[in-house]
Amino acid sequence: MQKTSKKELILYHARESFSKNGYELTALEAIAKECDITKPAIYYHFKDKAALYKAVICPEFTAVALKIEENTKMGNPIQRLENYIKIFGEFLISNPTFNAIFAREIANGSSTMPDECVEQLSRTIKQLISILNDGESAKTFTKEPPFLIQMMIVTTLTSYNTTQPLREKISQYVQNKTTQAEPNFHNIIDALSQKIIKGLLC
Amino acid sequence: MQKTSKKELILYHARESFSKNGYELTALEAIAKECDITKPAIYYHFKDKAALYKAVICPEFTAVALKIEENTKMGNPIQRLENYIKIFGEFLISNPTFNAIFAREIANGSSTMPDECVEQLSRTIKQLISILNDGESAKTFTKEPPFLIQMMIVTTLTSYNTTQPLREKISQYVQNKTTQAEPNFHNIIDALSQKIIKGLLC
DNA sequence: TATAATTTACTTACCGTTTAGTAAGCAAGG
DNA sequence: CCTTGCTTACTAAACGGTAAGTAAATTATA
Numbered sequence: 001m002q003k004t005s006k007k008e009l010i011l012y013h014a015r016e017s018f019s020k021n022g023y024e025l026t027a028l029e030a031i032a033k034e035c036d037i038t039k040p041a042i043y044y045h046f047k048d049k050a051a052l053y054k055a056v057i058c059p060e061f062t063a064v065a066l067k068i069e070e071n072t073k074m075g076n077p078i079q080r081l082e083n084y085i086k087i088f089g090e091f092l093i094s095n096p097t098f099n100a101i102f103a104r105e106i107a108n109g110s111s112t113m114p115d116e117c118v119e120q121l122s123r124t125i126k127q128l129i130s131i132l133n134d135g136e137s138a139k140t141f142t143k144e145p146p147f148l149i150q151m152m153i154v155t156t157l158t159s160y161n162t163t164q165p166l167r168e169k170i171s172q173y174v175q176n177k178t179t180q181a182e183p184n185f186h187n188i189i190d191a192l193s194q195k196i197i198k199g200l201l202c
Numbered sequence: 203m204q205k206t207s208k209k210e211l212i213l214y215h216a217r218e219s220f221s222k223n224g225y226e227l228t229a230l231e232a233i234a235k236e237c238d239i240t241k242p243a244i245y246y247h248f249k250d251k252a253a254l255y256k257a258v259i260c261p262e263f264t265a266v267a268l269k270i271e272e273n274t275k276m277g278n279p280i281q282r283l284e285n286y287i288k289i290f291g292e293f294l295i296s297n298p299t300f301n302a303i304f305a306r307e308i309a310n311g312s313s314t315m316p317d318e319c320v321e322q323l324s325r326t327i328k329q330l331i332s333i334l335n336d337g338e339s340a341k342t343f344t345k346e347p348p349f350l351i352q353m354m355i356v357t358t359l360t361s362y363n364t365t366q367p368l369r370e371k372i373s374q375y376v377q378n379k380t381t382q383a384e385p386n387f388h389n390i391i392d393a394l395s396q397k398i399i400k401g402l403l404c
Numbered sequence: 405t406a407t408a409a410t411t412t413a414c415t416t417a418c419c420g421t422t423t424a425g426t427a428a429g430c431a432a433g434g
Numbered sequence: 435c436c437t438t439g440c441t442t443a444c445t446a447a448a449c450g451g452t453a454a455g456t457a458a459a460t461t462a463t464a
Contacts, residue, residue: 006413022310024226027449040452041414049450100309106361107302107309108224110368118368122375129376145385147369148393151358159308159357160350166312166320167349173324174331183347191350199397208439229423242426243440251424409462419452426445433438 007045009035015056019097022104023053023112054114060098061120064091068124077135081200082193084128089157089189096161103158125150132200141200152196160188209247211237217258221299224306225255225314256316262300263322266293270326279337283402284395286330291359291391298363305360327352334402343402354398362390 004012013034017026028049032039046052072084092099105113128146135141167182183191206214215236219228230251234241248254274286294301307315330348337343369384385393 022226024224028451029449037413038415039450040416043451044413100311103309104306106368107305107364109302109364109366110371113368115371118371119375122372125372126376144393144397145390147365148358148362148385148390151361151365152354152394152397155357155361156350156353160353162309162311163349163353164311166308166315169312169317169320170324170327173321174328183350188347188350191346192354195346195354195398195401198403199401201400230425231423239439240441241424242442245425246439405464407462407464409460411460412458413456414458415454415456417452417454420450422449423447424445425447426443428441428443430441431439434436 006035006037006041010037010042010045010052011056014052015097015101018053018056019100023049028052054116057098057101058114058116058120060095060101061117064088064098065120065123067091068127072127072131077131077138077140078197080131081135081197084131085153085193085196086189088124088153089185089192092157092161093185099158099161103155103162106155106158135200139202142202144200149196149200153192156192157189161185208237208239208243212239212244212247212254213258216254217299217303220255220258221302225251230254256318259300259303260316260318260322262297262303263319266290266300267322267325269293270329274329274333279333279340279342280399282333283337283399286333287355287395287398288391290326290355291387291394294359294363295387301360301363305357305364308357308360337402341404344404346402351398351402355394358394359391363387 010031013031014026017031026049028042029039032042035041042052046055067087068084071087072080074080075083092102105117110118125146128150132141132144132146132149136143212233215233216228219233228251230244231241234244237243244254248257269289270286273289274282276282277285294304307319312320327348330352334343334346334348334351338345
């Protein structure tokens with residue numbers, strides 16, 4: 001049985017902390033402690049804090065880009081857009097740490113996002129543009145700004161995940177008599193998908 | 203001519219910095235410098251950093267709640283929802299500092315958001331719930347989770363604002379031959395409004 | 405094959421800087 | 435003379451990062 005390497009362990013705990021606390025509030029000393037090593041050991045494996053952050057997030061951006069490309073090439077524009085939303089949404093559920101980090105990057109204007117990640121993100125948007133263009137040519141979809149659609153999909157999903165505690169607090173104030181059970185996240189993906197596609201149809 | 207008080211000046215520069223740099227990266231010393239005072243002068247007016255932050259954002263949450271309430275009571279559900287989106291969107295354009303701070307709060311799960319702000323935010327959501335319920339009763343709208351609709355509206359708009367630099371970077375990679383001119387933000391509000399309402403119609 | 409040299413993967417100890425926050429003093433105005 | 439609205443000077447802690455050393459594993463050499 002293969003022991004996970006120290007480097008992998010550092011990446012694991014770094015991901016947890018960046019996701020939970022954000023970049024600024026992540027202390028390398030704390031990560032080291034969780035790995036049962038000392039801080040300079042982190043500097044042995046990574047040049048600095050920024051490099052560690054990069055090492056944490058870049059593979060996830062690459063993974064999502066790959067999954068999107070693999071799953072949104074076939075079918076008619078509606079099916080492809082459904083898949084785009086579904087794949088993105090399910091990736092976010094399966095990778096809550098990525099969800100949290102991505103949400104913060106967007107809120108930050110991505111000023112600190114490594115170029116490598118921007119490039120990977122561009123691949124997914126390229127795919128979305130292709131879907132929207134095809135749908136438009138086929139007179140299935142109306143012409144819309146692709147970035148707007150991207151925001152409607154991605155930020156709605158990420159923020160729905162990050163705001164669960166907020167929703168609970170708000171519920172106390174709202175006292176919605178007709179409160180329905182909080183829909184689970186898979187339902188949210190479906191509901192969002194239906195609404196966006198309906199909104200786009202000619 | 204009335205000189206703006208030092209307290210107002212502190213609030214102004216604090217708002218700028220919290221908005222631009224976020225809570226953690228805002229240094230009180232820097233704010234003091236911009237106000238031509240010293241750091242302890244800030245502590246004369248505000249208990250601590252958290253209190254200053256609260257003083258910056260709470261009035262804005264109150265203002266948006268008020269505006270929403272004033273402008274979404276009249277008309278049929280479609281008109282009211284149109285107004286809800288328009289008022290929210292225009293508030294975000296007119297208050298870019300609020301936009302940036304709000305976006306970060308959402309991405310953070312609002313764990314640091316003062317209860318007072320949560321309460322004000324609840325007022326706007328109450329209004330949205332009322333609109334959606336009325337639309338549902340009138341068989342105008344399908345039944346949808348209100349928080350999802352809120353996220354589709356609010357996070358799409360805030361993030362469209364915060365991600366302008368990101369969009370520019372992505373454009374370099376995407377090389378969209380059919381690139382249309384970046385729509386201005388008022389067009390974005392309209393486009394979003396149309397799409398959401400279309401998606402909600404029975 | 406024994407041994408010397410080198411590299412790997414860390415640790416201990418420390419530095420410099422930043423930053424929130426405080427104690428005490430002081431000048432001006434009522 | 436006392437309150438308001440600050441300033442000067444300071445503390446304590448946190449944090450990113452580095453220098454130097456070391457035990458163990460690996461490789462080169464005699």
